[in-house]
Amino acid sequence: MDSKARVRSRPGFFSDRRGSTAMEFAMLAIPFALLVFAILESCISFAGQEVMANITDDVARQLRTGQLQKSNVTEASIKRLICGRLEIMVAKDCPGLLVDLREYPSFADAATAGFKIVDGDIVLTQGTGSTTPTVSPGLAESINMLRVFYKWPVMTDFLAKSMANLKDGKTLHFASVTWRNEPFEDN
Secondary structure, eight states, X not given: OOHHHHHHHXXXXXXXXXXXXXXXXXXXXXXXXXXXXXXXXXXXXXXXXXXXXXXXXXXXXXXXXXXXOGGGOOXXXXXXXXXXXXXXXXXXXXXXXXEEEEEESSHHHHTTEEXXXXXXXXXXXXXXXXXXXXXXXXXXTOEEEEEEEEEEEOOSHHHXXXXXXXXXXXXXXXXXXXXXXOSOOOO
């Protein structure tokens, strides 16, 4: 038998089926892993957002009922109160936590409060202008708004570019509550 006949009688590279299962698995493993990581990342982020929203509601209720009053509320005390409960989902001391608590003359004025993301940073707005975060709750029967922002880190590196809307691969979690204080006695 000559060498040409021997070469032709061997099965070719594309007709050899050994290892095809391993190749198919390798081709499907990467998209499957990406899908699993995207689902996990989204679920954890959503859970963190819901925990933060519940904490914001609870703190607002304490302010609304007079359990927390203007005389003993500072930025540090509100952050400590929120962070103490948020630490179940985030890093110790809640890096990236921003709190804005203020009194408004009417609900219409409160409705003009907003925020935007500019160059990866959070900018608070009031009407057409910008404002800085403050903690200044009102007295009894005043209208107040508590806004809580948290810079949530995207844990999976390859998802950071598609999920992050802030600097350093983070995404914004936000909760807001607007209310009129009950007629409690001011301290």
